[in-house]
Amino acid sequence: MKKRDVILAAFGIFLFWQISALIVNRNILPSPLVVVPIFFRELLNGNMLSHALASLWRVVASMFLSVALAAPTGLALGQSKRFNRFFSPVIYLLYPIPKVVLIPIILLFFGIGDLPKIIIIFMILFFQILVLVRDQAAALPTELIQSVRSLGAGRRALFRFVYLPASLPAILTALRQSVGTAVAVLYITETFATQRGLGYYIFLNASTLFDYPTMYAGVLAMSLLGLGLYFSVDWLEHRLCKWQFVD
Amino acid sequence: MMITLTDLTFAYPQTAPVLQNFNWQIRRGERWALLGPSGCGKTTLLYLLAGLRFPSSGELLIDGESLSRPRPHSGLILQEYGLLPWATVRENAELGLQVHGFYGADGIHAPHGETAVTPNLLPWLERLGLDALSDKYPSQLSGGQRQRTAIARTLALNPDLLLMDEPFSSLDAVTRADLQKLTLELCAEQNLTLVMVTHAIEEAAIMGQKILLLGNPPIIKPLIIDNPKAGKKDYRDSQEYNQLCHDLRQRMEVV
Numbered sequence: 001m002k003k004r005d006v007i008l009a010a011f012g013i014f015l016f017w018q019i020s021a022l023i024v025n026r027n028i029l030p031s032p033l034v035v036v037p038i039f040f041r042e043l044l045n046g047n048m049l050s051h052a053l054a055s056l057w058r059v060v061a062s063m064f065l066s067v068a069l070a071a072p073t074g075l076a077l078g079q080s081k082r083f084n085r086f087f088s089p090v091i092y093l094l095y096p097i098p099k100v101v102l103i104p105i106i107l108l109f110f111g112i113g114d115l116p117k118i119i120i121i122f123m124i125l126f127f128q129i130l131v132l133v134r135d136q137a138a139a140l141p142t143e144l145i146q147s148v149r150s151l152g153a154g155r156r157a158l159f160r161f162v163y164l165p166a167s168l169p170a171i172l173t174a175l176r177q178s179v180g181t182a183v184a185v186l187y188i189t190e191t192f193a194t195q196r197g198l199g200y201y202i203f204l205n206a207s208t209l210f211d212y213p214t215m216y217a218g219v220l221a222m223s224l225l226g227l228g229l230y231f232s233v234d235w236l237e238h239r240l241c242k243w244q245f246v247d
Numbered sequence: 248m249m250i251t252l253t254d255l256t257f258a259y260p261q262t263a264p265v266l267q268n269f270n271w272q273i274r275r276g277e278r279w280a281l282l283g284p285s286g287c288g289k290t291t292l293l294y295l296l297a298g299l300r301f302p303s304s305g306e307l308l309i310d311g312e313s314l315s316r317p318r319p320h321s322g323l324i325l326q327e328y329g330l331l332p333w334a335t336v337r338e339n340a341e342l343g344l345q346v347h348g349f350y351g352a353d354g355i356h357a358p359h360g361e362t363a364v365t366p367n368l369l370p371w372l373e374r375l376g377l378d379a380l381s382d383k384y385p386s387q388l389s390g391g392q393r394q395r396t397a398i399a400r401t402l403a404l405n406p407d408l409l410l411m412d413e414p415f416s417s418l419d420a421v422t423r424a425d426l427q428k429l430t431l432e433l434c435a436e437q438n439l440t441l442v443m444v445t446h447a448i449e450e451a452a453i454m455g456q457k458i459l460l461l462g463n464p465p466i467i468k469p470l471i472i473d474n475p476k477a478g479k480k481d482y483r484d485s486q487e488y489n490q491l492c493h494d495l496r497q498r499m500e501v502v
Contacts, residue, residue: 141327143325143327143328143329144328144329144330144331146299146325147323147324147325147329147397148342149317150297150298150317150323151317151342151343151347151401151404152343152346152350152356152357153346153349154355154356156349157346157350157356161342161345161346161349162331165334166333168333169333241333242384243332243333243334243384243386246383246387
């Protein structure tokens, strides 16, 4: 994908928004020409930045936490048939459960504040990463393992030179695939039991203040947060997994 | 004698033995071809020599020592999938040295007294014609170039024993002949003992000064065919070579 095409597409979307705003012609759909200036004003002078940072912190903390816990677990399961036989039915049952429905329970246990929000997003990312890393590690050809063992590698060197680099693309793919869901769930968690975060910001402007242009600025900020995270993971993937992008 | 197998029996769990009371000797510097149909246990035998499988009973000694893990001075080259897909040719070729450096010269993973050096693979990459490809990934290479990389990785560790499991069987005929020639040259240059598993009669005749012919398991008594002219210039076009291939073909039908 060329940069130019992406910029053109972004321009097209804004154009579509502008035309729709002209056609609808009501205050529930303000024009981007109104929203974008408000977005910058709120970001630079208002309090949107602090809400955005609160949201960013929650997602990034969940991402780190889930990678830190899911990657080693996935590697262990992928390497050991016995482990996997024991745990895979548990994962099989837990993986498809929509973690969003656990929000009330998590709130009951962990109360208000950042922790319950981080835990919910963590649970979503954790299973994605776990499953992909596990499958990646299990799919490594025996021939590869044997030939690296024949070079003298024991358990630790195999981990360092084979399993760890092999899990990296799986981690990044899992993050890329689930970062959208993570931001969506972040929004839901931020609509109650908090007064910080973009979710709260959007919710407040929409349903309490009825300030639609500012609400739209919040929506724009949240979209950019998701996009930014997606692009970051994509960028990391291109940098760290160069071999996947050669022709 | 470099390698001695004495009354060696090997069976996978809950199956009939592949090798039974098997005796075999390999002298230093010999080049052996292990020839047989698929499923005959030739790869199992090679993995035993590599220290990746262990005898159920009996004894396998290399340089007088039995194996409990891969021996640092043995190099193993497999048919496929031996290279790290995420590493370049250079990084792949350095892998063995990296692994040795990771543990230090402990005598278990790497030979005693091996001094840690910054890997300089350039001479090997040049010798194997890979210097222009050193920044490519395995997916960008041809099958022959991949096997050359695997050879570079193994030879960088200064092995004295080279174990190969059908290393060229997925290559086209020209590349295969080319790499067979290269392997013969390298064996002579580096004084290597070679054990090569193959299912191709022609390859066994080209590579093996001695050919161990294996039938269906259990393998009890080795059938050894001497082929002293293997590796000599123009052997591939000689009458003797054709005669040997003919004999081997007939014998394989019998065993």
